[in-house]
Amino acid sequence: MEYDPQVPTYQTSDPTSFAFISARERWPAIVTGAIDDVHRTVASLPDSEIDAVAEGKSIVAGLATLKYELQHNRALTPIPDDGQPDVAGYHAELAARGPPTWHDVEWLYSECYLYRRMATLFSRAQTPFWKSYDVFQRQKMDTFKSSRPAVLELAGRYRDIITQIRSSRDHKVINNSSGSPETEKEKEAEKMLFVEMAEICLWGNATDLSLLTSLTYEDLQKLQGSRARKESEKNVLVNDLGSAFEVLYAAQRTSQANATGPSASSRRVDIVLDNAGFELFVDLILAGYLLATGLATEVVLHPKSIPWFVSDVVPADFAALLNAMQDPKTFYAPPAAAGTKDRSGKDAVAVGAGRDTPALSDKDAELIQFLFDDWSSLHAEGQLILRPSRFWTHAGSFWRMPHTAPEVFEDLKESELVIFKGDLNYRKLTGDAAWSPTTPFTTAIGPLGPSSGIRTLALRTCKADVVVGLPEGKDEEIRKASQGDDVEARKWAWSGKWAVVQFSDGKA
Numbered sequence: 001m002e003y004d005p006q007v008p009t010y011q012t013s014d015p016t017s018f019a020f021i022s023a024r025e026r027w028p029a030i031v032t033g034a035i036d037d038v039h040r041t042v043a044s045l046p047d048s049e050i051d052a053v054a055e056g057k058s059i060v061a062g063l064a065t066l067k068y069e070l071q072h073n074r075a076l077t078p079i080p081d082d083g084q085p086d087v088a089g090y091h092a093e094l095a096a097r098g099p100p101t102w103h104d105v106e107w108l109y110s111e112c113y114l115y116r117r118m119a120t121l122f123s124r125a126q127t128p129f130w131k132s133y134d135v136f137q138r139q140k141m142d143t144f145k146s147s148r149p150a151v152l153e154l155a156g157r158y159r160d161i162i163t164q165i166r167s168s169r170d171h172k173v174i175n176n177s178s179g180s181p182e183t184e185k186e187k188e189a190e191k192m193l194f195v196e197m198a199e200i201c202l203w204g205n206a207t208d209l210s211l212l213t214s215l216t217y218e219d220l221q222k223l224q225g226s227r228a229r230k231e232s233e234k235n236v237l238v239n240d241l242g243s244a245f246e247v248l249y250a251a252q253r254t255s256q257a258n259a260t261g262p263s264a265s266s267r268r269v270d271i272v273l274d275n276a277g278f279e280l281f282v283d284l285i286l287a288g289y290l291l292a293t294g295l296a297t298e299v300v301l302h303p304k305s306i307p308w309f310v311s312d313v314v315p316a317d318f319a320a321l322l323n324a325m326q327d328p329k330t331f332y333a334p335p336a337a338a339g340t341k342d343r344s345g346k347d348a349v350a351v352g353a354g355r356d357t358p359a360l361s362d363k364d365a366e367l368i369q370f371l372f373d374d375w376s377s378l379h380a381e382g383q384l385i386l387r388p389s390r391f392w393t394h395a396g397s398f399w400r401m402p403h404t405a406p407e408v409f410e411d412l413k414e415s416e417l418v419i420f421k422g423d424l425n426y427r428k429l430t431g432d433a434a435w436s437p438t439t440p441f442t443t444a445i446g447p448l449g450p451s452s453g454i455r456t457l458a459l460r461t462c463k464a465d466v467v468v469g470l471p472e473g474k475d476e477e478i479r480k481a482s483q484g485d486d487v488e489a490r491k492w493a494w495s496g497k498w499a500v501v502q503f504s505d506g507k508a
């Protein structure tokens, strides 16, 4: 039986929840963006692509219907069958729920339903062009382009660290040592670096397309630089990175001590990914760092299988990121000269880096290519692995994992540490339920908690109501300080300004 802690879940009918605004304002805006994207693509197709043009227009009509239903609070209808096994689960749940209407439905279920339904408009398409089309892809790469200053800053830091790690390893080998840090001081230094890399990875989650629909180039840069990260340290309300480091460090020591058999030294870290573009870039920074230090010998990345919550990673985003980094001069080239028009007469150039952004220097291009070389060889050598699963786009919480996706559950037990990135993963870990904010994280994650066999680390910037594991009085204190007398809703937790880093040792 599924874990049922009898805690109510957040609903779109609750005016004090971010679900209320999401269903009425954010989602229609997101569907409008998708309509605009398909429309632009249709306009860019050559006249000879008669079938694709016609199908594109019918997809626009399907999206417009969805938007109408959303805005007019119609009932959620069964998702058209596209042959994938998860449709049955969506149907069963829809039937069990009523079916509900858009403005009075469980937030987690309905938001997943929204993206699953949008995906069906493409997965049921007849033309190969639309079948494999990612309606959010354009936006995902635009945002990575806009992140150029932060990308360069982090690339520089990454290259220095990796070069230093490699040279100190070589130095130790020359001196006939084991190549492992031995003193407490060295351990402390390693821990500090781990925390820095993990915090870079954490704050990469603050820039999210589904939330920051009107983000400007300047806003984005303010959110991403090292100064911003330093200033945000006080906004990490719970920080269990020390405990996460200890388990990885201990596993590394044990493995080195027993390094006799061929698999003795294999240690895996998993990252359940969230957003593409800049966030995927910082996830790879953490992954590359873990592999370079030997805190992990393998990193498994878990992307979604379908376009999801606007900016979530699908496998093609990984390839797109590496492609962009392989030829950064072209990727960061200033937008094409004005005057290039598409079929509708609109400017054909993408937004992203400003028109007055200078071309990338040779030095900066080399820097990005260093990361490209590093990550593409880790991928080619099988140390950096992509493992999509349909489970990540099911509607429910991760409490269901042992029953609905036992293969995923068993697989994650093989890992030393499973890092869940972002807000949606946190909502799914905690069942998106209205827990008291002082509920222990280990309780809220139910079957993924103590003695599950899975070590869970949530790296989450808060963008929704649910929050657990806070010290007594903290929620009230932040409500008062940031919301004044308007304390009924937990608005402070909606913007990505605050974060929680929470750990559960399911192997203890």
Ligand SMILES: O=P(O)(O)OC[C@H]1O[C@](O)(CO)[C@@H](O)[C@@H]1O
Residues within 6 Å of the ligand: 018, 022, 111, 205, 208, 210, 211, 274, 275, 309, 421, 422, 423, 424, 425, 427, 463, 464
């Ligand atoms: O990309 P992230 O961090 O999962 O954020 C997505 C989350 O943000 C929201 O879009 C707004 O809270 C949620 O719907 C979703 O949980």
